[in-house]
Structure formats: C-alpha cells, structure tokens
Amino acid sequence: MSSSSIRVGLPVNEELDGGQAGALAAVALALRRDLTLAFRRPAQLLQPLAFFALVTMLFPLAISPQLAQLRLVAPGALWAGALLASLLALDFLFRDDAQDGTLEQYLLSGQSLTALLFAKTAAHWLLTGLPLALMTPLAAVSLGAPASALAAIVAAVLLGTLTLSLLGSIGAGLTLNIRRSSALLSLLTLPLSLPVLIFGARATQQAIAGAAVLAPLELLAALAVLGVTLAPLAAAAAVRISLE
C-alpha cells in the first residue's frame, strides 16, 4: 500500500479512522502540498498579476488618459483583465501534476477525486484569484474609481474569480493532455464565464456610480455556490476521462 500514497503524501483510508476524517485530511494535505509547491516558485505566481496590471494599463494608453473617460470603461477593463489573467493562470492548474503522474496517484489513492480536485482548485484560487482581488484596488483607482467603490469591487472580484477558477478546472481537466491547448481552453472556458463577466462588471459599474451593489454581488455569490457544488464533480469526471 503504500509506496504510491507515501510519495504523494496522501493518507490511504485505512490508515486513519476511515471515512470522513480521512477525506478531510487528504483535502488538507492536497491543499498544503499545492501551496507549498507554488511558494517555492514565487515568480510563477507573479506572472498573472503582472499580466493583469499590464492589461489594465493598456486601456488608459489606448483610450484616453482622462479619468472621467476611464471611469466609464473601468468595469470592462478590470473584468476583461481579471478574466484573461485567470485564464492565463489555468495553464498551471493541473498540467504539471498530470505530467509527473501526481494526478494518477490521486486517482489511485482511494480518496474522492472530486474532493482532491476541489482542494487543488481552492489552492489555485488562493494563489491567483485572491492576490488578483487584493490588487484590484490599485488598478481600479488608476482607472478613476472612487475610494468608496473599492470594497464592493474587491468583493466582486473575490466571488467572481472563485467561479472562474471552478469553471476553469473543468476546461483544464478536459484539455489535460492536449498539446498547445491554451487557445482551445479559452474557447471552452470564456463562453461559460460570461455570466461572471456580466454580473462582475455590473457590480463594479454600480459601485463606481455609488449605487446599490447588493443585487449583482448576490448573483455573483449564487454563481460561486453553484460552481462550488457542481464544478468539482465535472472536473473530476473530466480528469478521469483525460487519464483513462
């Protein structure tokens, strides 16, 4: 039993007191493993953030340096940037683990693949979505958003990127062993992400205008709940198909 499980660092069910505790411990271990691996290569973490900053910088250069005009396009610019940055980050969600066999070990570990992939996706969100949301105030202010709007914008980006990571995990699972798949991955993921874009941009727009933001935020939260509920199942099915 357990050269494989030791290598991956996952407890096999029988080693713990079975069932629930084993699954939770496995999820925690998978989460910690992904975070540790990511922090050993901090440069990779910064790339999507730099990309996001660059994309939002394109708009003042392309449209106009006047804040009054930028304020009108700020929601679109921020969300297009966030969508593209999280798409870019999807490339290293499953890829390395598929190449070195870790995902296959997950599959063989006897633990729920759904739970393990959810842990991986959560780690991915902590490493990309969360920093992106924390960086959004900078980008938003540079595009003319008032300080009073920032809290709502950060909340919207937090919720939105969570859904984007979850949706992305399905696409990433489906394109696991396709070479040069980034264009295909965007073709698969972007149409499904449109509701996030719509509600996120709407919340941002309302926040900048000083209007009520609760409705779009609630819709974003509803999408996130739906994503947390269904996406890991689909992602697990996708990874199974890709590895079988």
Next chain:
Amino acid sequence: MDFTWFHRLGSPPHVYGLAQRLTPWLGWSAALLIAAGLYGGLWLAPPDYQQGDGFRIIYVHAPSAWMSLMVYVTMALAAAVGLVWRIKVAHAAAAACAPIGASFTLAALATGALWGEPMWGTYWQWDPRLTSELVLFFLYLGYMGLRAAIEDPQRADRASALLAVVGSINVPIIHYSVTWWNSLHQAPSVMRLARPAMPAAMLVPLLLMLLGFTLLFGALLLVRLRAEILTRERGGAWLREVLVP
C-alpha cells in the same frame, strides 16, 4: 413490455440500416413541408403592416433559431446517454449533431443581421437573443474544437460529451444573465417581436417551416450518423456485407 427495439438502438449495424431506411422518408417530407411553407410564407401571406415584405425572413430565421437550440439539447441528451451508458451510437449521434447545430446557429445569426439592417438600421444589435445565439455558436465551436483536438476517438467522445452536458447546464444561466444585462442597459429597441397573435395566413406557413426544419434536421442527422458509423466501424465485418452486395 418488450424493450428489445430499444436495446437494438445501441447496435451500430442495426442503427446504420435503420438510418438508411428512414432518411428518404424524413428528407422528402422535410422537402415537401419546406416547399409548402416557403410558398405560403413568400407568396400567400400578406405583407406585414409595419415591416412590409421584410418580415418574410422570419420564415427562415425563426426555424433556424429554434433548431439551433433544439439541436444543442439533442446533442447534450445524446452525449449524456453515451456518457452514462457508454453507448457508442449515442456518441456518434452527438458528434453528428454539432456541425448541423452550428450551421443552424450561423443561419439564424446571418438572417437576423440581414433583417436587422432595414428594421433596426444596423446589422448587429446587442439584443439579448442575438447575443445568446452568438454564445451558443461559440459553444458549438468549443465542442467541435475539443473533439478535433483529442486524437483517441473514445476519449474525444467522452470528453466532448462532458463538455456538452456542462454547456447544457450553462445555457440557461448564460441566457438569463444576458437578458438581465441588456434589460438594464437599454430599453427595447425600435420594435418588439411580441405582437398580438399572428393571423393564420402568416402563422401556418411558419409552423410548416418549423416542422419542415425539424424533419430536415432529422434527415441530416441520419446521413451524418451513417457517415460517423462508417468511419468508426471501418474494418468491421458487417460493413462488408452491407456495402458489398
């Protein structure tokens, strides 16, 4: 009850023969219905009091738009059946649906744009229905792109089937979010499609066209399904018996 007829739908030789026999029936009745619908729509129906003869494009546009969604639902159902019960013919049917659905979607978009120019004064309007239709087109493209990118046919079947199922959950969410987005952005444009009920002279040809397009889809699907089965079963002994008399 006897369900052998149903179980035999999982067998490629049986479905191949069945498709061969049904295609002419579906094809000819589609041709008759579409001919009757076009005659009724383009000659018999009176011009619209607001749009004049311009409204007549609805006889192609509305059935195409209807089919674009129906084909997606058919594809997702076939894909789900294939995914759950691992039936090869169901996967073949789903694969056969995609190009047909994409073509209907493209036809709906093109006719919508042509109609929009004289009626709305612009070829493209970010109207919720048009936007959803465009997203649907990209969903079809993604499905076909994923199939094309995976070399192993069985894996391509299962991966694209999962995508179709995920897409079918998303289609209503996308549709309602697009509707919501637009309803906040702008008031309904120059005119609305929701009018008092159409007079029978306009409605009957439209219904004929709807039925005709549905049967046309059936015929096209069976032809493509046979092609899919031929490709998948190449080298199968039964094909020699069917093809070489």
